Amino acid sequence: MILSAKEAESYPSDDIDRLVRGLLAPPGASSEVWSTLHSNCPDGRPVSIWEATRYLLPVAPGHLRRLLATHPELPQGRDANSVEKDAPKPVTTAPPPPGAAAMRWFTFAEIDVLRSHLDRHGAKGKAYRPRRPPNTAPLRIAVAGAGPDIGRSTLAAHLAIAAAMAGWRVLAVDLDLAGALCTRIGAEAATDRETNGADGFGGGVLGLFAHSAALALRTANRARILQGESPLPADADLDAALAASPDTISARPLPEIAGAMATRWPGLSVIGPGGPRAVATEALLAEWRSRLRMWRPWRVLAESLNFREPDVHKSDGDRPAPDIVILDLPRGLGQAALAALAAADVILLPVGPSHRDAEAAGRDLALAATLLTRMEREDNLTARALGTPEFRLGWQSTRVVSCRHDPVADADMLAARAERLGSSLLPAGLPEIPLLSRLGPGEGTVYDVDYRRLDRERVAAARTAPDAVWAAVERLLEQIWKQQSLAARAATAP
Numbered sequence: 001m002i003l004s005a006k007e008a009e010s011y012p013s014d015d016i017d018r019l020v021r022g023l024l025a026p027p028g029a030s031s032e033v034w035s036t037l038h039s040n041c042p043d044g045r046p047v048s049i050w051e052a053t054r055y056l057l058p059v060a061p062g063h064l065r066r067l068l069a070t071h072p073e074l075p076q077g078r079d080a081n082s083v084e085k086d087a088p089k090p091v092t093t094a095p096p097p098p099g100a101a102a103m104r105w106f107t108f109a110e111i112d113v114l115r116s117h118l119d120r121h122g123a124k125g126k127a128y129r130p131r132r133p134p135n136t137a138p139l140r141i142a143v144a145g146a147g148p149d150i151g152r153s154t155l156a157a158h159l160a161i162a163a164a165m166a167g168w169r170v171l172a173v174d175l176d177l178a179g180a181l182c183t184r185i186g187a188e189a190a191t192d193r194e195t196n197g198a199d200g201f202g203g204g205v206l207g208l209f210a211h212s213a214a215l216a217l218r219t220a221n222r223a224r225i226l227q228g229e230s231p232l233p234a235d236a237d238l239d240a241a242l243a244a245s246p247d248t249i250s251a252r253p254l255p256e257i258a259g260a261m262a263t264r265w266p267g268l269s270v271i272g273p274g275g276p277r278a279v280a281t282e283a284l285l286a287e288w289r290s291r292l293r294m295w296r297p298w299r300v301l302a303e304s305l306n307f308r309e310p311d312v313h314k315s316d317g318d319r320p321a322p323d324i325v326i327l328d329l330p331r332g333l334g335q336a337a338l339a340a341l342a343a344a345d346v347i348l349l350p351v352g353p354s355h356r357d358a359e360a361a362g363r364d365l366a367l368a369a370t371l372l373t374r375m376e377r378e379d380n381l382t383a384r385a386l387g388t389p390e391f392r393l394g395w396q397s398t399r400v401v402s403c404r405h406d407p408v409a410d411a412d413m414l415a416a417r418a419e420r421l422g423s424s425l426l427p428a429g430l431p432e433i434p435l436l437s438r439l440g441p442g443e444g445t446v447y448d449v450d451y452r453r454l455d456r457e458r459v460a461a462a463r464t465a466p467d468a469v470w471a472a473v474e475r476l477l478e479q480i481w482k483q484q485s486l487a488a489r490a491a492t493a494p
Contacts, residue, residue: 044186044264045450046105055463056111056165057118058128064114068104074117075110079103108192109163111418112266115167124447129167132323135488136481138307140325141473142344144337144368145361151350151403152176155430155469156328157184161447162470163324164268171260171322172270172304175205175336177279178415179272181328184444187261187270196435205336206281207241208304209297213288214241216295229290234292234323237277269322285335297335298375299391301327302343324477341368346476347398348426353405353413361400396480401469402429428468435462 006237053061059461068076106114118128132138153176160172160181174181217238221231260269274281285297307321327340341347351359372393380390400421402414418425435446435458443449451459 028478045448046101047111048105049077050103050113050456051451052114054460055467057115058126059118059122065104067114067118069169071117075106075109075113077104077106079105083394108264109266130323130385133481133485136484137343138322138325139477139480140305140327140343141346141348142327142329142340143348143350144329144341144364145331145350146336147403150352150357151430153180153184153328154436155348155350155401155403156326157182157445158430158447158466159470159473160185160268160270160326161265161445162466163326163331163474164263164265165447166470166474168267168324169322170268171305171325172268173205173301173325173327173340174270174272175330175340176328177281177330178274179278182270182272183272185265185268186263186442186444187272187446204272204274204278204282205301206278208271209281209285209288209300209339210237210241212297212300212304213292213295216292217288220292220294231474235287238288255327289335296337296375298342299374301339302391305343333364333371338368338371342372342375344394345394345396345480346473347395348404348473349398349400350430351400351417352403353410355413358400358417366396373399383419397476398424399426399473399476400424401426403431405429405431407431426469426472428465428472430465430469433462433465435459 049064053059053064057064059067068074100113102156115129122128126467128190141159143152143159145152155173156172160170163170171191172181193342217232217234224231260271263270272278277284289295305325307325327344329337329340347365349365351357351361376391376393383390400417402417402425407414414429433446435449436456439449440453446459448463449459449462
């Protein structure tokens, strides 16, 4: 169920209440910056014409070959002999597919160039590169869950990569203290850029919180000095963040502030948890909150990731805003997790095969809804008293995603869950994929696997489930964007 803007204001919605009741029921119940980020990105594994035309470009192999022959200025790829020396050692004795010797191989960056050419000069009316409708905003997806080993980071990584491979601009935000999403996507979680940021102070998610707290401290100290009081002291982290002026911070794009890292997937950037100091995120947030009572850490990510503001996140040809933001939440309901949930437009709840996993997800969602509603109410009382803009939570859709199950052995459980949750259950799930246990060095998802190491059909079969999950999520996002576009059109109608 997708909520209208009016229904979203009456949060928590009936959709969430029904979702919680279903989860708790017993089993038998019924940019310039962006382009710079990717300019020096490693190419990753090669892509054959077979894979490009089956998954990435909506053209037939013969059409692509004719296009390359007609336009020698386009990337021509490499032949099988030139990439053979880089091929991984095969672990299967299956014969190579027909035509393997004549296959052309491309990098993902070259595939993106071909997609741009087709988008400009291809058949009219055919979507070679997806686009949001006019007057719509980027959507933020929070992948949340309470228990360990339920597949949060695995789901978030496959969604982010699948979206980028489809041509969307994606920003992934890793709030997991271990940096699991960064590892799976292919970006190191503790690089100097992320640890130090662009100006020498903390980057990553922790850096965003530090920026916000530092500005709140500066505002509070200005008021105290005008009243003749002593300024509040700042710790080393806030002192470093205060080295930049508020104007400088607010004028810079988010990827630069947070030290966003490039990945080998064109269009996909990732913000890590904040380097080695990320393990102290919750302790630092609690300390800053105790000294800055007017600071609202739960609003930080909603404001930092608000790409609707044209003066902060300019969406033009040189610095395009992302279309999709995917947040990988940590375990529990700490300040960072609540901030991510407050920023979300869509919430995905990965749930394991046992009913106990569903119960834990239901309890956490209910608790998060209660806490955020209370925070929103208290915050808006202050906002009305001060005459400042109020904050509205924007959960537009919540979906449960069945993860780490056996499609055959757990068939009865999946059927009962589908009957219990109805439309609140995503129609596709992410089961246990045997291939994930056989990933090689540098491989974090099934999309990283070079099918020359295994046979082609086995890799294609492993992609079926994550591709289906992304297709279901993409349809959900397109419905929300359509509602946003219709609402914007109605608002401007005479």
